[in-house]
Amino acid sequence: MTSASAITLLVGTTKGGFTYTSDAARVAWRADGPYLLGSKVNEMAVDARPPGTWLMAAKPGHLGPTVFRREAASASWVEAARPPAFPKVEGEGGRSVAHVFCFAPGNADQPGLWWAGTSPVGLFRSTDHGATWEGVAGFNDGLYPRIKDAVMEVPEGSILHSIQVDPRDGAHLYVALSTGGVFESSDHGATWSPLNAGIAAPFLPEPDAPYGHDPHALALHPRMPDRVYQQNHCGIYRLDRPGTRWTRIGESMPRDVGDIGFGIALHPRDPDTLWVMPMDGTDVWPRTSVGGRPAVYRSSDGGASWQRQDKGLPAAAWFTVKRQALCADSSDPVGVYFGTGSGEIWMSADAGASWRQIAAHLPPVLSVDVVSAPCA
């Protein structure tokens, strides 16, 4: 049975935020924005919990990073009264937030709770719908000092890029750092354990090191929260808890395509179905469509096999798709979306079987998030 409905895409770019809202058939799209034109917007988010607050991580070229908020019924963006910031340290060694990278809402029974990841690596929490933020001491002052020697600077600085909250238990968190690896907490972030066994990391002096790995994106299935997927610098992985050793499901990708990429998108109902977008990770890491032939790959069996999905995509294009710029909606059939470094938004209304461009000539796209309701 088909049950598509209007959705809104939240698009973060290097020069501001945009939204694209569809009709019920996801055929016609209305663009709104830019919001905070001139600011680098790493991510926008809309709270599915009342009152439906919007958040936007913004940093213009000259000024420091901050978070803007917008009430659901308002058109005005208001700056957070206390944006994420590390504590002041006397002398040398104090850290400063360079940009807020990602948001994750708490569960339905945690109204007002948001998590945010930053660059340099940091974890922050708000309990008032994003108005004020405080550092998560168990991470920033507990875990981070122990692992910081393994946290390397990726091109735009070290980042905490993925925060996943167990929908059954809001105290149970997973985070992923580039570099650093995946870490798990079962006590609201007070204490953390590494969760990287089985992940390849040939760049580490100790191949079996407990951390120091390079996840690119982490995703927890909402219907089967014991199923965790990871797109890593060194392949695509799956972990079924309570297991603690990841399996490289990217081994079944075509050899000439490989399993390097950045984003990962999960089917909202079927834990065995997911999408990735391979990027060229050979030699100097071009981070473009492999061979200049863009394609999404879907697995419908938990990564045992993969199907190439490129119908409608350009035969030749050098797309770069960042880790936050691939997502899926909750319609049936599922809509899948990605944004490119060349300012395009592509969508599939049939679970990846065919693709069409819905926006072009945007600034480079950093993130695409989907809200399963029209809310622009």
Next chain:
Amino acid sequence: MRVIVPSPLHSYTGGRSECEASGATLDALLADMDRQHPGLRFRIVDEQQRIRVHIRIYVNRKPATELAQPLAASDEVLIVAALSGG
């Protein structure tokens, strides 16, 4: 004293490019600016009390790099947003 504010901060100053603020040091002046225009200071001074990398501050046309720099009521403070690339 007179403070000249660059356009990236005009959203805090109600569109004004010149403001009046007071303080015996640059730090105190920026604190007064922040009282008048909440949020402004954090955009130009980070949490470690360092002037942000793409901000320059001049007092009477001379570079000011330390927040502890003393100020007089007759000084003119110029905040410049520069060098942020494309």
